[in-house]
Amino acid sequence: MTTTIPGEPWSTGVARDDEGALVVAGVPVADLVAQHGTPAYVLDEADLRSRAAGYRRAFEAAFAEVGAGVDVYYAGKALLSVAVARWVHEEGLRVDTATGGELAVALRAGVPGAHIGVHGNNKSDDEIRAALDAGVGRIIVDSLVEVDRVAALAAAAGVVAPVMVRVTTGVHAGGHEYISTAHEDQKFGLSVAAADGADSPAMTALLAAVARPELHLLGIHSHIGSQILDPSGFEVAARTVLELRAALALRTGVLVDEVDLGGGYGIAYLPGEVALDPDRIAKDVAASVASSAAALGTPLPRFSIEPGRAIVGPAGLTLYTVGTVKPVRVDEGLVRTYVSVDGGMSDNIRPALYGARYHAEVVGRLSSAEPVLARVVGKHCESGDIVVHEVQLPGDVRAGDVLAVAATGAYGRSMASNYNHVPRPPVVAVRDAASRVLVRRETVEDLLALDQG
Structure with missing residues (x-):
């Protein structure tokens, strides 16, 4: 045949x-x-595993060249089952979850809590408790009130919660308005834009997290959209986040260790379309963050990226x-x-x-x-x-x-x-x-x- x-x-x-x-x-x-x-x-x-491993290798190699480490997170919301979570973890990826249900599936698959992130703009107390019980590697806080909620629940559990603050950079991209996630008029994150000389919502949340002993502020999280085929938006957003990181260090002396650059890389849905190339986007983003950090005079943090549908969609x-x-x-x-x-x-x-x-x-x-x-x-x-x-x-x-x-x-x-x-x-x-x-x-x-x- x-x-x-x-x-x-x-x-x-x-x-x-x-x-x-x-x-x-x-x-x-x-x-x-x-x-x-x-x-x-x-x-x-085999195709899914190959794409997962390919993204990990591409970003590890590109970021190693500029002297930074990087973790790649699989987007559980795209497709999650026990087997899929196990496959991507075996290929060296971590797992990003957005609900208690997704967290439960990742844990059932044997993914260590430390390799799981928990997202969500409206996490319930039960979901936060489950994340703390599982020892997740990071909880991404999405609002100022959530800083206090996570701190209170961590205190009750007798643990220190590792958190990142999700910010909106004003850079938005993607295939549809509903999946562009960094413009101001939407539900996710805290704006980096300040008004009337006051601290921005993002800076306010970062300062609040630094002040809470029940929290360990790992870093800053940014995500600009989904089904993105033009990499230029990532470079602008990354520079904005690194500037915010440097500004926080000047205010508090705390230079956070991690920055998540999001992802949402586009794929081909129709014949003739061309997906983003992992090697190209990895090299472009790595060069951009290295240049921005050098201009700011700050050492590079550890980075994380989230390729999104690019792993499982095709x-x-x-x-x-x-x-x-x-x-x-x-x-x-x-x-x-x-x-x-x-x-x-x-x-x-x-x-x-x-x-x-x-x-x-x-x-x-x-x-x-x-x-x-x-x-x-x-x-x-x-x-x-x-x-x-x-x-x-x-x-x-x-x-x-x-x-x-x-x-x-x-x-x-x-x-x-x-x-x-x-x-x-x-x-x-x-x-x-x-x-x-x-x-x-x-x-x-x-x-x-x-x-x-």
């Missing part, structure tokens, strides 16, 4: 055999469908089975073929929520039919239930065909819902010509078991 490698946006383990059928890490798509059904999230384990795809195929005349001379699949916005909300664009292909067979303009839609009772807005599919696409959507590893399963009481799909890992279930498919019985009626 001969195979061809389609390239981005598919994972590196994806190929097509000489009959046109998709093969993922050596497993034919027909076998995946027969064993696991559709819809199903399929995760290329490693995943979603399999669907085609149902209804309906040609619709949308304009004079223009016909769009609506291809309905057995999933939809319950397993990938991003097209409806953000207008996110994806690529789909018929993957169970070879077709010589002329392509047609198609829109892949789901089975839900919403006109906005769109999986792929626009794609060329074979003109003979028909019920029973297997369709794959590329680059769904991030924010598919993690944002999935039971809308219309549709059970969520399984997460299936593939490696070395074998597949296994990481997270089982939900059933109607699961849904009914929650209903106390």
Whole structure:
């Protein structure tokens, strides 16, 4: 059997055999469908591990050249299961969590508390207590009031809490307004901008953390957005954070040991798109922070970065089975073929929520039919239930065909819902010509078991 490698946006383990059928890490798509059904999230384990290790190596090498250490954090919110947390930790990454549930999964996977970070703009007391009990490496405080809350809970537990203060630098980037996280008018962090000669909210929180003996101020955290393809924003934000670090040292004599530069590096979702290169972004960011620290006359801290979806997004795809195929005349001379699949916005909300664009292909067979303009839609009772807005599919696409959507590893399963009481799909890992279930498919019985009626 001969195979061809389609390239981005598919994972590196994806190929097509000489009959046109998709093969993922050596497993034919027909076998995946027969064993696991559709819809199903399929995760290329070797690809995910390779991306995790690649980011770690790239940043360690680049920052070592400027005399600084660096840690790479996996974004648990993108996709988290016990196996995934274990994989990334085995590849040398730490794990960033945003809720008590994500923290519990990371701990269940055996990730040491010291290698876990806890985020969140509205952490509950229970979540903070759980973080303290687990001995997490850092709690990222997101507001001035949270400085006092974490300090009080740490005092009650008889521990000193390691904290970072999340700041907003005014530099924002990303694919959609909702995922740009460093502009002023949003819920995350504390602004570095001062008004009327007063301390900025960020400086006020840093001073408060320094003053509390129940807290150990590790450093400053910044995050400017998600799905970022232009690295220039990171350089500006990093300079702002290092200036804030130097200003705090002048005020208090405390030069914090760590700075988190965030991440949110973009990936390719469509053919022809190019993802950020880890080696390039690592070298650019390392050179920028070294230059900024030298200009400020301060030694470099230890850094941390969060590549976000760049680790898991390209490693995943979603399999669907085609149902209804309906040609619709949308304009004079223009016909769009609506291809309905057995999933939809319950397993990938991003097209409806953000207008996110994806690529789909018929993957169970070879077709010589002329392509047609198609829109892949789901089975839900919403006109906005769109999986792929626009794609060329074979003109003979028909019920029973297997369709794959590329680059769904991030924010598919993690944002999935039971809308219309549709059970969520399984997460299936593939490696070395074998597949296994990481997270089982939900059933109607699961849904009914929650209903106390």
